[in-house]
Amino acid sequence: MSFNTSDYPATKWDGLGPNRADRSLNAAPDYEDWDQIVAEVLATQEQALKIEIGRWAMTDAELPAGDPADIGTIGSHVTLDFDQGTDQSSYFEGISPVGYGGQTITVDLFYVVNTTTGTVIWEVSIERMEEGLDLTSDSFDTAGSVTDTVPGTANTLGKATLTLTQTQADELAAGEAFRLRVKREATDTGSDVAMDVQLLRVHAYVASS
Secondary structure, eight states, X not given: OOOOGXXXXXXXXXXXXXXOSOOOTTOOTTOSXXXXXXXXXXXXXXXXXXXXXXXXXXXXXXXXXXXXXXXXXXXXXXXXXXXXXXOOEEEEEEEXXXXXXXXXXXXXXXXEOSOXXXXXXXXXXXXXXXXXXXXXXXXXXXXXXXXXXOOSSTTOOEEEEEEEOTTXXXXXOTTOEEEEEEEEOTTSTTOOOOSOEEEEXXXXXXXXX
16 A cells, blocks of 8 residues: 655655755754654653663562462452561562663552551562572572551551662662562561551652663
8 A cells, every 4th residue: 555645735744755855844843853753752762661660469479488478368459468477578570671770779569457557667679680690599689678657547558668779779780680579577676567468569660760
């Protein structure tokens, strides 16, 4: 199938073909031609890649052999349930975006708990899976942590936020595989919620590029 530009108003096509002697006709003031428009769209998409590290539902989780969080539900939502008396954890795998440049990573943890008072302590750590890494043992770097006050209404969504420097992110580089570990510090003295805490979502991103 083909078409002839002569069938359409000339001003729609002037300056857009190989002979671009006159780009002024019907041109937006901020763009010289379509090549520039495409370049700016691609730049916007690249910017988005720089921001997003990963987002996970609980069905994406990998459970460790020792002290894993338990799979649960609240309503019709799948959760990971972190025990009140054991420091349980779960893993989430990903690949860092090609535009990531070692910026500080922000991690949001969305959770619910069936109480109206108390604090929950979460820890997050990253294992960089660079080429040549021995996978027979774990190599998570130093964790970041946050102590979060639970919502004032039982079984409503809460959000705990923490940050990881590039050092804490195990010197993660662009385009590398990684694992993110989420752990509830249930036995810490500052954690006083005496029941399971249910995790629903994990979001890791660069707040500003």
